[in-house]
Amino acid sequence: xxxxxxxxxxxxxxxxxxxxxxxxxxxxxxxxxxxxxxxxxxxxxxxxxxxxxxxxxxxxxxxxxxxxxxxxxxxxxxxxxxxxxxxxxxxxxxxxxxxxxxxxxxxxxxxxxxxxxxxxxxxxxxxxxxxxxxxxxxxxxxxxxxxxxxxxxxxxxxxxxxxxxxxxxxxxxxxxxxxxxxxxxxxxxxxxxxxxxxxxxxxxxxxxxxxxxxxxxxxxxxxxxxxxxxxxxxxxxxxxxxxxxxxxxxxxxxxxxxxxxxxxxxxxxxxxxxxxxxxxxxxxxxxxxxxxxxxxxxxxxxxxxxxxxxxxxxxxxxxxxxxxxxxxxxxxxxxxxxxxxxxxxxxxxxxxxxxxxxxxxxxxxxxxxxxxxxxxxxxxxxxxxxxxxxxxxxxxxxxxxxxxxxxxxxxxxxxxxxxxxxxxxxxxxxxxxxxxxxxxxxxxxxxxxxxxxxxxxxxxxxxxxxxxxxxxxxxxxxxxx
Amino acid sequence: xxxxxxxxxxxxxxxxxxxxxxxxxxxxxxxxxxxxxxxxxxxxxxxxxxxxxxxxxxxxxxxxxxxxxxxxxxxxxxxxxxxxxxxxxxxxxxxxxxxxxxxxxxxxxxxxxxxxxxxxxxxxxxxxxxxxxxxxxxxxxxxxxxxxxxxxxxxxxxxxxxxxxxxxxxxxxxxxxxxxxxxxxxxxxxxxxxxxxxxxxxxxxxxxxxxxxxxxxxxxxxxxxxxxxxxxxxxxxxxxxxxxxxxxxxxxxxxxxxxxxxxxxxxxxxxxxxxxxxxxxxxxxxxxxxxxxxxxxxxxxx
Numbered sequence: 001x002x003x004x005x006x007x008x009x010x011x012x013x014x015x016x017x018x019x020x021x022x023x024x025x026x027x028x029x030x031x032x033x034x035x036x037x038x039x040x041x042x043x044x045x046x047x048x049x050x051x052x053x054x055x056x057x058x059x060x061x062x063x064x065x066x067x068x069x070x071x072x073x074x075x076x077x078x079x080x081x082x083x084x085x086x087x088x089x090x091x092x093x094x095x096x097x098x099x100x101x102x103x104x105x106x107x108x109x110x111x112x113x114x115x116x117x118x119x120x121x122x123x124x125x126x127x128x129x130x131x132x133x134x135x136x137x138x139x140x141x142x143x144x145x146x147x148x149x150x151x152x153x154x155x156x157x158x159x160x161x162x163x164x165x166x167x168x169x170x171x172x173x174x175x176x177x178x179x180x181x182x183x184x185x186x187x188x189x190x191x192x193x194x195x196x197x198x199x200x201x202x203x204x205x206x207x208x209x210x211x212x213x214x215x216x217x218x219x220x221x222x223x224x225x226x227x228x229x230x231x232x233x234x235x236x237x238x239x240x241x242x243x244x245x246x247x248x249x250x251x252x253x254x255x256x257x258x259x260x261x262x263x264x265x266x267x268x269x270x271x272x273x274x275x276x277x278x279x280x281x282x283x284x285x286x287x288x289x290x291x292x293x294x295x296x297x298x299x300x301x302x303x304x305x306x307x308x309x310x311x312x313x314x315x316x317x318x319x320x321x322x323x324x325x326x327x328x329x330x331x332x333x334x335x336x337x338x339x340x341x342x343x344x345x346x347x348x349x350x351x352x353x354x355x356x357x358x359x360x361x362x363x364x365x366x367x368x369x370x371x372x373x374x375x376x377x378x379x380x381x382x383x384x385x386x387x388x389x390x391x392x393x394x395x396x397x398x399x400x401x402x403x404x405x406x407x408x409x410x411x412x413x414x415x416x417x418x419x420x421x422x423x424x425x426x427x428x429x430x431x432x433x434x435x436x437x438x439x440x441x442x443x444x445x446x447x448x449x450x451x452x453x454x455x456x457x458x459x460x461x462x463x464x465x466x467x468x469x470x471x472x473x474x475x476x477x478x479x480x481x
Numbered sequence: 482x483x484x485x486x487x488x489x490x491x492x493x494x495x496x497x498x499x500x501x502x503x504x505x506x507x508x509x510x511x512x513x514x515x516x517x518x519x520x521x522x523x524x525x526x527x528x529x530x531x532x533x534x535x536x537x538x539x540x541x542x543x544x545x546x547x548x549x550x551x552x553x554x555x556x557x558x559x560x561x562x563x564x565x566x567x568x569x570x571x572x573x574x575x576x577x578x579x580x581x582x583x584x585x586x587x588x589x590x591x592x593x594x595x596x597x598x599x600x601x602x603x604x605x606x607x608x609x610x611x612x613x614x615x616x617x618x619x620x621x622x623x624x625x626x627x628x629x630x631x632x633x634x635x636x637x638x639x640x641x642x643x644x645x646x647x648x649x650x651x652x653x654x655x656x657x658x659x660x661x662x663x664x665x666x667x668x669x670x671x672x673x674x675x676x677x678x679x680x681x682x683x684x685x686x687x688x689x690x691x692x693x694x695x696x697x698x699x700x701x702x703x704x705x706x707x708x709x710x711x712x713x714x715x716x717x718x719x720x721x722x723x724x725x726x727x728x729x730x731x732x733x734x735x736x737x738x739x740x741x742x743x744x745x746x747x748x749x750x751x752x753x754x755x756x757x758x759x760x761x762x763x764x765x766x767x768x769x770x771x772x773x774x775x776x777x778x779x780x781x782x783x
Contacts, residue, residue, distance in 0.1 A: 046674035096681040246678040331675040
């Protein structure tokens with residue numbers, strides 16, 4: 001019996017991971033075909049649209065017009081962590097999310113902690129995005145048919161409703177698609193990204209006509225702490241930049257292109273976000289944001305006095321957020337799939353249906369849980385929980401970079417972070433700073449959540465871990481890289 | 482038992498004829514080459530269409546002359562003209578007369594070379610024939626002396642497939658060919674933006690492949706009882722992001738024939754091409770035999 005210390009720190013050998021993901025079958029030979037611009041496009045597509053469509057009504061009341069700086073601040077932290085993520089992804093040639101990286105570099109217990117964060121990053125953000133979708137759906141229905149889904153069926157209980165039905169239906173639809181095995185193709189995904197960006201540009205172009213400097217006169221009513229607090233919520237809308245790193249195995253000249261693509265994506269996204277938020281705060285007084293639903297569409301209607309721009313924005317949001325929900329749900333089921341194969345959660349999660357090739361029980365469980373969250377919990381809480389989960393996962397990744405440099409200095413790295421060790425340290429500090437300004441309730445719930453995950457690990461995962469059971473505890477250094 | 486080949490004096494006919502000759506040569510069965518012409522109308526007082534019938538008849542016989550010339554010399558065959566309301570029903574009538582083991586046809590000329598393409602006649606037969614239907618790829622040429630050396634069974638893990646596997650083993654044993662079960666894992670890679678990496682999902686496909694391989698090995702068990710045992714009995718899995726890729730993923734060679742079963746949706750006695758079988762047929766680089774469930778059961782029973 002391995003000692004507790006050995007158990008919780010056991011790491012998954014890299015070659016074993018490569019074999020499990022099928023890297024030894026010819027199917028896995030991904031050619032290096034993605035150049036710099038497509039790589040940046042992946043980052044832009046992965047990021048835009050998850051939050052910007054509904055995060056303003058949560059963030060502006062906290063920061064005032066200075067929310068613009070919150071976007072810059074959150075963007076810088078996101079960029080730093082994305083660069084750290086790229087180094088880890090290049091150094092540990094396994095495919096997967098930060099869970100896999102943590103398992104290979106920092107040990108089992110940390111991997112479990114990261115997994116708990118990822119459940120927030122994916123599961124809870126899926127719920128948040130679905131709630132945002134239901135707001136825009138309502139706006140669209142109202143504009144097109146003069147009819148809205150009643151409050152009781154489109155709001156969380158805390159906001160005066162009973163159940164958020166549209167959000168639940170959206171998740172059910174996505175789950176159905178995933179069970180049938182229809183995953184979103186790269187082409188469809190690209191079209192969705194175009195729609196998202198098009199909608200934001202439309203907002204900026206039309207919105208600028210409603211510019212009123214009076215709205216900016218009290219620029220930072222809540223000071224710097226307001227800015228960082230809002231950044232905490234906004235961070236949610238920068239999730240997805242790490243998609244660039246996961247495409248690293250297909251990138252041409254990754255050493256040069258990965259960081260450059262992250263930078264380009266970050267600059268593009270931040271510029272779009274800053275412009276959008278600037279236009280929005282200049283268009284209406286801070287107070288109006290509070291509780292405003294389908295914000296971007298509303299603002300355009302107020303400015304132009306006609307309905308069509310708002311309808312267009314709402315339609316674009318409805319279409320593109322659907323694809324975001326699909327992708328998020330997809331990611332969540334696959335992370336649980338990987339965990340289940342490692343024995344960290346029950347085997348049920350990696351049962352694959354013979355006909356559709358999809359993990360059906362896994363998808364159903366994920367969909368039911370996310371649907372309950374989306375139906376019952378208000379969006380600002382969901383957004384904050386997502387942010388803290390992602391921030392902590394990113395902190396672990398940044399620490400992982402430092403740890404790996406200490407323990408395996410000679411490991412060939414496809415890409416190294418510039419200004420080491422400043423970059424990972426700054427990334428950790430920035431993330432911690434954003435976290436400490438989140439509402440205390442968010443931090444408490446998060447700590448409880450991680451504690452639950454740890455209890456689960458000690459009760460179940462530690463003894464069921466395949467790595468432990470096979471007594472095949474080759475550490476990463478035993479294996480030639 | 483007899484092999485019935487539908488013939489038309491064009492490119493389709495030649496490919497079908499080549500396939501029929503290869504099957505007849507391999508199985509040692511009798512071959513009937515048949516041309517179907519429209520049936521005469523109810524004879525009227527004027528007998529106005531006699532001339533037209535004579536023309537059709539003449540044309541059919543000239544077609545058969547061409548078939549005789551095209552047929553490889555090591556295969557003997559009967560040649561017949563049959564009149565019927567439509568080509569598919571005519572072929573079925575001929576098949577019934579001869580108690581056919583299989584109806585052989587060429588691909589539609591609308592398809593691409595080297596693949597099976599369904600036309601109106603094959604389409605109809607693939608959804609109603611009580612006999613197995615063999616389809617040549619477009620431009621198929623077996624060459625002289627080439628026999629069926631390997632029967633590949635498209636295996637989807639369903640229970641009906643078990644009968645098909647045994648049936649294929651029986652037929653392969655007669656032709657002294659080997660049997661291989663092929664499953665196709667068609668699964669697009671995840672979109673980049675899902676953040677789990679494009680390779681991560683291959684684990685899921687492997688999970689599926691592992692369970693499919695176990696099922697396939699189990700399905701091969703009864704085939705071991707067939708005498709003589711067709712060797713080797715193997716299992717292969719084709720991976721791909723679409724059907725084309727997945728079918729290309731396993732190796733093919735001359736003398737290969739692919740067998741697919743009938744969908745459980747259709748009646749047991751007839752061929753009914755399911756959606757997946759349809760995709761496999763359309764992307765197959767080798768001739769395909771589609772077998773009705775009843776025929777598979779009967780063969781498996783032997």
